[in-house]
Amino acid sequence: MPKFIKKYSKKVGLPPGSLVHIGEKHSDISKITVVDYSKDHYEEKNVTALEDCRSYLEKNSTTWLRLTGIHDTQLVQSIGSLCNLHQLVLEDILHTNQRPKVEFYKEYVFIVLWLIYYNEDNDSTKYEQLSLVVGKNFVITFEEREHGLFDTIKERIEHSQWREKDLGSDYLAYALVDVIVDNYFLVLESKSNKIEEIEQSFFDDTSAASARSLYKQKANMIFLKKSIWPLREVVSTLLRNDSTIIKESTLPYLRDLNDHTVQIIEIIESIQDLLTSMLNIYQSAVSNKMNTIMKVLTVITTIFVPLTLITGIYGMNFKYMPELEWKYGYLTVLAIMGSIIFGMLVYFKRKKWL
Numbered sequence: 001m002p003k004f005i006k007k008y009s010k011k012v013g014l015p016p017g018s019l020v021h022i023g024e025k026h027s028d029i030s031k032i033t034v035v036d037y038s039k040d041h042y043e044e045k046n047v048t049a050l051e052d053c054r055s056y057l058e059k060n061s062t063t064w065l066r067l068t069g070i071h072d073t074q075l076v077q078s079i080g081s082l083c084n085l086h087q088l089v090l091e092d093i094l095h096t097n098q099r100p101k102v103e104f105y106k107e108y109v110f111i112v113l114w115l116i117y118y119n120e121d122n123d124s125t126k127y128e129q130l131s132l133v134v135g136k137n138f139v140i141t142f143e144e145r146e147h148g149l150f151d152t153i154k155e156r157i158e159h160s161q162w163r164e165k166d167l168g169s170d171y172l173a174y175a176l177v178d179v180i181v182d183n184y185f186l187v188l189e190s191k192s193n194k195i196e197e198i199e200q201s202f203f204d205d206t207s208a209a210s211a212r213s214l215y216k217q218k219a220n221m222i223f224l225k226k227s228i229w230p231l232r233e234v235v236s237t238l239l240r241n242d243s244t245i246i247k248e249s250t251l252p253y254l255r256d257l258n259d260h261t262v263q264i265i266e267i268i269e270s271i272q273d274l275l276t277s278m279l280n281i282y283q284s285a286v287s288n289k290m291n292t293i294m295k296v297l298t299v300i301t302t303i304f305v306p307l308t309l310i311t312g313i314y315g316m317n318f319k320y321m322p323e324l325e326w327k328y329g330y331l332t333v334l335a336i337m338g339s340i341i342f343g344m345l346v347y348f349k350r351k352k353w354l
Helices: 052-057 073-083 087-094 151-159 169-202 208-240 248-313 329-350
Strands: 031-038 041-047 062-068 101-104 109-119 124-134 138-143
Touching (some): 031 052, 031 151, 041 151, 052 073, 062 073, 062 169, 073 087, 087 109, 101 208, 109 169, 109 208, 124 169, 124 208, 151 169, 169 208, 169 248, 208 248
Parallel strands (some): 062 138
Antiparallel strands (some): 031 041, 031 062, 109 124, 124 138
């Protein structure tokens, strides 16, 4: 499970706006890709010099600037200077433990989200921060590493009809967030299948290993909820904003996106309730098993109490004790002890204690 808090030691004592990368280095190299399109135009290009991006940003077309590998603080600073981004925005981009949020500036909107990947083979979940800067005619995405999650977006832009291309940068931002939310559904579906497998085998095996598996799933769902829950607030804020960046034509799409986020949160809460119920069942099963063991031990102890009393009395060996020299004394005591055992077992059986 990922850590809730990443290392802050690099930032201690530094002034606000200091650009220090906090988080894992997922990529050895940083790469800039430009996707530029308009009603009748599409261009995709890998950029080696950042100044090459300036001409795209000054055009009337919609430009999608992708930075992959945000560990290069100098490159992030250069992009910030090119697009006049606030220093605190750049700090949040490099500090990869941000809560999903949206902030409005005069010339752009800053959005932070989480990319979530689930590996069914080893039941592991990975989280990465995605930062978006949405301007009037551009979208900049700051991605920790290269992935194929947005490939469908590029294909849609390249081959879509003119209406979708003409909707602008705010619609592109919506499309990117929508893909991320759709991926959440896939992650939750995979997690649900895994939990269903555990549930099917759980009632046959309430061992400590099953409990550890349940606790692991519950911890993962807590982190998943922590990563996704603020998204509803992000989308709601985008719907209520007065920014000129988000046009009225995009609002219906954002309302649909808001419905999806609510549905995702409801699914997470349902899974958490199921896991809590399964853990309660496990604790009840362990408690019942312990009660059964204690009942058996109590029955055994109860049976041996009178037998111990008899053997204790006749173990004192006082000189004038009766029956000590009786020929059938030993057999008689054994018979009495056997009768006591049999009588107590019959009594316990009738009481349904056995």
